[in-house]
Amino acid sequence: MSGGEPPTLPPLPTSEALFSPKNSPNLDTIGSPQPRSIASTQNQRSAVDDIADIEAAYNEHGVIGASHRALEAYRRKEGRKVVVRFKAIGAAPIMKQNFYKISDSNKFSTVIQFLRKECGLSNSNCPVFCYVNSAFAPSPDDSIGNLYKCYGTDGHVIVNYSTSVAWG
Amino acid sequence: MSSDLNYFRSLNWNSTVSLELSVRKDGLSVLDTVYFTAYRNSYPFFIYQQLKYAFLQSNHSSNQLNSINDDDIWFEVVDLPESNTTANNIPDKLKLHWNIGLSYDYYTFNYNPLKNHAPPLKLILHLSNSADSAAAHLQSTKLSFMGSLKESQLIYWGTVKRITQLKTNQTEQLWHSIQSNDIDEYFKIADKLLPLPLSIKEKEMDDNETPKPRSIPLKFILPDQIVIQDILPPKLTLQQALSTSLPLLFPSDSSKYPQLAYPVLHGTAIPLEADISWLASTMASPDGFLRFCIILN
Numbered sequence: 001m002s003g004g005e006p007p008t009l010p011p012l013p014t015s016e017a018l019f020s021p022k023n024s025p026n027l028d029t030i031g032s033p034q035p036r037s038i039a040s041t042q043n044q045r046s047a048v049d050d051i052a053d054i055e056a057a058y059n060e061h062g063v064i065g066a067s068h069r070a071l072e073a074y075r076r077k078e079g080r081k082v083v084v085r086f087k088a089i090g091a092a093p094i095m096k097q098n099f100y101k102i103s104d105s106n107k108f109s110t111v112i113q114f115l116r117k118e119c120g121l122s123n124s125n126c127p128v129f130c131y132v133n134s135a136f137a138p139s140p141d142d143s144i145g146n147l148y149k150c151y152g153t154d155g156h157v158i159v160n161y162s163t164s165v166a167w168g
Numbered sequence: 169m170s171s172d173l174n175y176f177r178s179l180n181w182n183s184t185v186s187l188e189l190s191v192r193k194d195g196l197s198v199l200d201t202v203y204f205t206a207y208r209n210s211y212p213f214f215i216y217q218q219l220k221y222a223f224l225q226s227n228h229s230s231n232q233l234n235s236i237n238d239d240d241i242w243f244e245v246v247d248l249p250e251s252n253t254t255a256n257n258i259p260d261k262l263k264l265h266w267n268i269g270l271s272y273d274y275y276t277f278n279y280n281p282l283k284n285h286a287p288p289l290k291l292i293l294h295l296s297n298s299a300d301s302a303a304a305h306l307q308s309t310k311l312s313f314m315g316s317l318k319e320s321q322l323i324y325w326g327t328v329k330r331i332t333q334l335k336t337n338q339t340e341q342l343w344h345s346i347q348s349n350d351i352d353e354y355f356k357i358a359d360k361l362l363p364l365p366l367s368i369k370e371k372e373m374d375d376n377e378t379p380k381p382r383s384i385p386l387k388f389i390l391p392d393q394i395v396i397q398d399i400l401p402p403k404l405t406l407q408q409a410l411s412t413s414l415p416l417l418f419p420s421d422s423s424k425y426p427q428l429a430y431p432v433l434h435g436t437a438i439p440l441e442a443d444i445s446w447l448a449s450t451m452a453s454p455d456g457f458l459r460f461c462i463i464l465n
Contacts, residue, residue: 058426136319149398
């Protein structure tokens with residue numbers, strides 16, 4: 001089995017200074033998602049281990065063994081942490097701290113729940129609408145890992161939240 | 169070429185799946201078992217609505233029906249192999265924001281593969297007592313559709329302008345076309361949103377007419393509902409896209425093991441030479457995403 005460390009993300013911004021108004025990323029200039037570069041697919045150590053394991057499974061058990069070993073690699077919770085940065089829109093309550101680390105295997109619904117709790121709305125009927133990159137509302141089912149991979153900016157996922165519908 | 173496009177689009181919109189629905193109330197008695205043919209693009213809640221008005225109403229007293237809260241209903245997928253249903257007997261709920269065609273492919277190809285035969289997907293329609301009563305189903309189906317349509321727009325064009333510029337009645341028309349599975353009404357609006365195949369564009373369009381899409385939005389659904397999402401450049405074959413997004417299952421030619429899975433879209437195993445931008449223009453879900461079920465060999 002692979003003994004490799006899970007792949008590490010670029011260093012996370014830890015000091016609040018990084019998020020001060022002066023240095024904070026300007027939402028207007030945050031670009032649209034770019035297609036992923038094809039060249040940079042596999043150079044991480046755990047992927048190399050996985051490939052070796054799949055080859056071994058293939059030699060021993062054929063295609064079925066190998067495909068199940070490959071599936072296991074995709075299922076494995078990577079346990080990477082992603083920074084989610086919250087930004088209130090309009091009259092939405094403001095959070096004490098606006099960025100949090102969260103494991104990338106979580107679903108977006110966890111973020112919504114967390115946000116409701118932090119804003120003191122857990123037991124209220126007040127709706128909370130969440131958007132990524134000021135553009136669209138992710139499905140509660142989407143994993144943080146997918147959102148980070150597709151829409152992450154500078155090591156974090158930007159979640160805009162509002163108590164009324166913001167972007168249609 | 170343009171007629172090819174329309175042909176494949178209408179295949180996509182007009183194809184159906186068969187369902188075997190046991191209707192249960194309060195989790196107890198089976199009221200009825202219904203065989204139902206549903207358009208692949210329709211959402212489960214629409215199926216419930218059709219059943220309610222067309223069928224349940226004529227077979228059951230209005231008393232029984234009046235006590236049903238539309239937002240309490242849910243679908244359970246039955247007939248799965250033991251290993252799949254999670255250990256502690258949690259029923260496998262049908263995802264209400266997946267098109268029924270996608271659920272059909274996911275469950276049939278993964279767990280009930282019969283060669284050259286498309287068995288009905290067996291579901292239980294529970295009329296009450298949902299474990300966790302969700303929000304209003306119709307509203308959340310619509311929100312989820314509009315949400316992923318905007319997401320796919322952002323990926324295609326780098327902006328959601330094309331949607332925000334729609335007039336309210338156009339947005340309503342688009343949603344109505346989804347509810348009524350009306351392909352002509354849908355493409356009246358969706359032609360403003362979805363890319364044309366590159367080959368058509370080069371031949372028939374002026375260069376400045378419509379910009380080329382930047383990227384293609386893809387979701388790969390693996391067994392155990394593992395979803396891998398990716399954003400890839402348009403000029404790729406499916407083979408290239410798969411070996412980029414899922415390199416372990418679709419290894420490069422130099423690999424010491426063969427391809428371990430195959431992609432299914434709208435009930436069909438898709439040839440790997442297919443061009444992903446062509447697939448996106450012809451066979452994407454109405455919300456613009458290309459969603460493949462990845463089936464292990």
